[in-house]
Amino acid sequence: MDAKTSVESNSFLRMKQSDGGNQDLVSKLKGKGSLSSKELMLRADKFDLKSLDIQLEQKLNQVWCKALQTERPKEEWEIDLSKLELKNVVAHGTYGSVYRGTYDNQDVAVKLLDWGEDGMATAADSASLRASFRQEVVVWQKLDHPNVTKFVGASMGTSNLKIPSKNSSQDAPRSLSSRVCCVVVEYIPGGTLKQFLIRNRRKKLAYKVVIKLALDLASGLSYLHSKKIVHRDVKTENMLLDYERTVKIADFGVARVEAQNPSDMTGATGTYGYMAPEVLDGQPYDHKCDVYSYGICLWEIYCCAMPYAELSFSEVSSAVVARNLRPQIPKCCPNPLANIMKRCWDASPEKRPEMDEVVRMLEAVDTNKGGGMLPEDETPSCFCFGHARGP
Structure with missing residues (x-):
């Protein structure tokens, strides 16, 4: 560093010590005055390090933004x-x-x-x-x-x-x-499907509503799978409802394009209680992990409850893999719906149906005969209205 650079650098630091002396020092730096040796003396305890940190952060932000604008072309998805x-x-x-x-x-x-x-x-x-x-x-x-x-x-x-x-x-x-x-x-105004189910946990849902919600979710997942996309975190909390109570799949934070080789997709990605056994066990998996999660959601929609309420995450994980634990299907659940649940959460991914098949099965369900769960006070003898099952 030459003498001139050293003087300018020290002068800048002096300028940060006192707001009152800023203008005078700036004038001297511009050649309107001369710096005395006394002015070149610096005291570390006079530095406002917090202020310098803030200024540095602002400068880095400016540099970052400029880099974003100049070093790469604008993506088609970037907004104004x-x-x-x-x-x-x-x-x-x-x-x-x-x-x-x-x-x-x-x-x-x-x-x-x-x-x-x-x-x-x-x-x-x-x-x-x-x-x-x-x-x-x-x-x-x-x-x-x-x-x-x-x-x-x-x-x-x-x-x-x-x-x-x-x-x-x-x-x-x-x-x-x-x-x-x-x-x-x-913006989807109706909140999450989970919130809707919690609000109806006592009075339950009409069978037509159950099938409508289940069909919406199945149709959305079928579409994703047709595009080779695995959601990997299918749960009612990630599903939104609009004013017409149409289900909208949301939150693609862990979604990814399905790998050609299943061994390329491993790791416990998702939410305990909804995760397929092969995912919990760290084994290779494919889009059939979404089908398993859908089966849990289908049970949840019918029961207006959450699975495994009385178990910890670790208990659920070990029991699902080692003991083939699944939510208990109420006796009042119609056979067509119960069969879809069982097929979707089969321990073997190969035995689970494709989501487009699930759509066809749901479309064939006759809702005119009823079959939805009834309020607790109307069916006291049904075991599924006793102790709450699932979170």
Whole structure:
């Protein structure tokens, strides 16, 4: 470093020590004055390190955004963030939150993901998670089906997007780090299928409603499988309902294009209670893992209950694999529906039906004869209305 560079560098640090002396030092740096040796003296305890950290973060954000704009072409799924407005938070997750908002005057749900927010994620972790996010976007953007949530767009950098504060009357919107990614989908107003079932856990659902919900979910999964996509986390919490009570499959965070070689798809991906035995056991699997999960969801829709309520995750995992544990089907469940459940959650993936076959079986069910579960006070003798079964 030459003398001139050293002087300029030290002068910059001096300038950060006192807001009152900033203008004077700037003038001297521009040649309007000279720096004395006293002014070159620096005291470490005068440095505002927090302020410097904030400035560094802002600078890195700017560099990141410029890099995103200049180093790669714009993807076809990237949105214009100037058209996106966040309103209120809907849900929180491990690495981010879901907001309700508008995009180009359309009601949307916005999932924001920040994998470095807690300061624990390494650069490798962040890179892996960003790659997974990109995978989700690539999967989702190509889908078009009435039982699949419609993809609107996404962004890999959101530093100029503002998060509304909890108290908008007092606080200004909070800016996001440039590392935050977002995916924008249509807003589904009816909440999750799980919430709907919980609301009806006592009065239960009419048989026609059961078959309608089951058919919607089966049709959506059949479509995904026709596109060689395995959802890998099929559960009622990941299914949304619109105002007409149409089921929409959502959350493709762990979805992926099915591997040609089943051995390339291993690992316990999904949610305990819904995961197929081969997934729990760390064995190779294919799209039939979704069929197993669907069978659990079908039981859940009929019973308006959750499976294995009295068991821990570890107990469920070991019992499903070692003892072939499955939810207990109520005696009042019509045989056609019970048979679909049993076939879908068969321990052998090869024996499980394809989802398009499940659709055909459900379409053949006669709902005019009833068959749905009745409220507890109307059928006190039926074992399935005794102790609550499933979470």
